[in-house]
Amino acid sequence: MEKFLELEAGYLVIASIILAVTLFVTTRPFFGEGAVLKGLSYVGLFLLIAIGMHYKITTDRMFEVKEAFKEGKVIICESRATRKVAQSVDVDINREWILKGDVFASPHYGRVFHSARCIIK
Numbered sequence: 066m067e068k069f070l071e072l073e074a075g076y077l078v079i080a081s082i083i084l085a086v087t088l089f090v091t092t093r094p095f096f097g098e099g100a101v102l103k104g105l106s107y108v109g110l111f112l113l114i115a116i117g118m119h120y121k122i123t124t125d126r127m128f129e130v131k132e133a134f135k136e137g138k139v140i141i142c143e144s145r146a147t148r149k150v151a152q153s154v155d156v157d158i159n160r161e162w163i164l165k166g167d168v169f170a171s172p173h174y175g176r177v178f179h180s181a182r183c184i185i186k
Contacts, residue, residue: 068124072124076116076119077116080116084108091104126181126184130180130183131164131167131180135164137157138185138186139156141153142183156169156171161173
């Protein structure tokens with residue numbers, strides 16, 4: 066559950082805002098009876114499926130990235146710190162990168178990278 070909240074917290078906040086807007090709109094007088102229940106049900110179901118699929122896809126990619134790293138393959142991680150020149154960092158076990166849980170770290174690089182934001186090269 067902790068990993069789910071870590072990965073999907075932003076999307077859960079956005080989903081709650083969407084549900085609040087749906088609730089506000091469906092309570093207007095020009096909507097018929099039962100619009101609130103139908104609106105919240107359909108929108109909530111869509112958001113539930115979308116967030117669930119995103120979580121499944123992300124955790125599957127994280128697993129593949131971690132396995133590839135252990136096999137010695139190069140991993141590309143997005144660097145949000147620098148947007149002008151190098152927007153990605155190559156993570157390689159041969160360059161003293163280590164995997165701590167879901168995070169890549171190196172003593173030669175100032176920041177860490179979450180495996181959810183990385184892909185296999």
